Amino acid sequence: MKSSYGELREQAWQANMEIPRRGLAIYTFGNVSAFDAERAVFAIKPSGVAYESLTAADIVVVDLDAKVVEGTLRPSSDTKTHAALYRAFQGIGGIVHTHSTYATAWAQACMPIPLYGTTHADHLAEDVPCTALMTADAVRGDYEAETGMQIIDCFRTRDPRQIPMVLVAGHGPFTWGKTADKAVYHAVVLEELAKMASITRALDPHAGRLPDYLVRKHFERKHGKNAYYGQ
Numbered sequence: 399m400k401s402s403y404g405e406l407r408e409q410a411w412q413a414n415m416e417i418p419r420r421g422l423a424i425y426t427f428g429n430v431s432a433f434d435a436e437r438a439v440f441a442i443k444p445s446g447v448a449y450e451s452l453t454a455a456d457i458v459v460v461d462l463d464a465k466v467v468e469g470t471l472r473p474s475s476d477t478k479t480h481a482a483l484y485r486a487f488q489g490i491g492g493i494v495h496t497h498s499t500y501a502t503a504w505a506q507a508c509m510p511i512p513l514y515g516t517t518h519a520d521h522l523a524e525d526v527p528c529t530a531l532m533t534a535d536a537v538r539g540d541y542e543a544e545t546g547m548q549i550i551d552c553f554r555t556r557d558p559r560q561i562p563m564v565l566v567a568g569h570g571p572f573t574w575g576k577t578a579d580k581a582v583y584h585a586v587v588l589e590e591l592a593k594m595a596s597i598t599r600a601l602d603p604h605a606g607r608l609p610d611y612l613v614r615k616h617f618e619r620k621h622g623k624n625a626y627y628g629q
Contacts, residue, residue, distance in 0.1 A: 403441060403459045403468050406434050410441035411454035413578035417496060418449045420586050428496040429474040432578035433484050435491070438462050442480060444471035475542060482546025483574065487558045492578030494585040497570045500592035504528070505565035511591055513608055514598045518591050519616035520627075521584075526591060527552050528565040545569070560621075563588045 401407065410432040417428045426449070431442035441457045458469030464481045466473065474480075480493045496502075504511050504526075511526035513519060529548040536544040549564050549572060562584045563573040571592075573584035598605050620627040 401468060403434075403439070404454075406432055406439070406441045407457040407459065408454045409578050410443070410457045411452065413492060413494075413582050414443045414452060414457075415449065416579075416582045417494070417585075420582070422496040422498040422585055422589060423449075428494070428498075429476055429480075430494045430578055430582060431474075431477075431480045431492065433491045433493075439467050440480060440484060442474050442477055444469070445474050447471065476545070478540065478542035479546040479549070479572070482543055483549060483572070486546075486550045487553075487574065489559060489576065490562075490574045490581075491576050492581035493572065493574045494578075494581045495570065495572050496585055496589075498585065498589040498592070500596050501565060501571040501589050502569075503596065504592050505570050506568060508567040510565070511588075511595045512599075512605075513613060514595055514605055515608055516612060516616045517594060519608060519613045520620055521587050521591070521617075522561050522563070523613050523617040524561065526563055526565060526588065527556065527561065529567050531567040 413430040417423045426446050429443040431440045433440040439459050439461050441459050444456050444458050447456055456471055458471055458473040459467045460473055460477055461467055462481050462485055464478045476495050483493055508528060508531055510528045513525050529552040532548055545566060548566055552564055562575055565571055571588050573581050573588055575581040575584050619625060
């Protein structure tokens with residue numbers, strides 16, 4: 399029987415294959431999902447399947463309650479986190495979770511990534527935020543759903559459209575975008591920003607934030623109403 403979600407599963411598979419290709423995860427670490435807002439479902443990597451053996455047919459489709467709609471494998475253990483973010487953040491069409499080295503190191507330090515330079519400012523106009531550390535009570539509850547709430551709580555006063563990335567304290571990075579491909583792009587950017595910040599801090603532990611006039615210039619020329627970067 400032909401899948402009614404074939405295109406969505408293909409999108410998710412292609413995006414997932416970028417994770418090892420970009421060096422963002424090893425073995426079975428990490429996952430990408432692709433969202434179909436009209437049908438209120440998303441396609442996500444199955445749990446514990448190595449990238450080298452992953453096929454589009456393995457991708458699992460679930461609804462926003464994280465219940466399987468199509469697929470024979472168990473979906474990613476992070477599925478409820480993805481579902482929580484799709485419910486909370488309007489307009490996103492893809493989510494990525496990795497354990498990329500430098501971004502995860504900042505998450506393990508429970509520290510936001512400082513805005514040190516223009517490369518960072520080209521993508522967002524503030525530090526990459528880090529959530530609060532999950533409480534013991536939350537861990538005893540629905541852990542993956544609580545991870546989603548950690549992120550949502552972190553964005554109570556932030557715009558997820560302007561800041562498409564976050565560090566979950568003690569855990570690792572999540573990114574999102576209008577599409578699954580864009581979410582992967584943000585995951586690659588986040589890892590590079592984390593690496594640059596790590597080197598900057600090693601060179602100068604007292605390095606200061608990039609001045610606001612440079613932050614605004616670099617952010618606005620790519621994302622402002624009069625943006626002129628690119629074609």
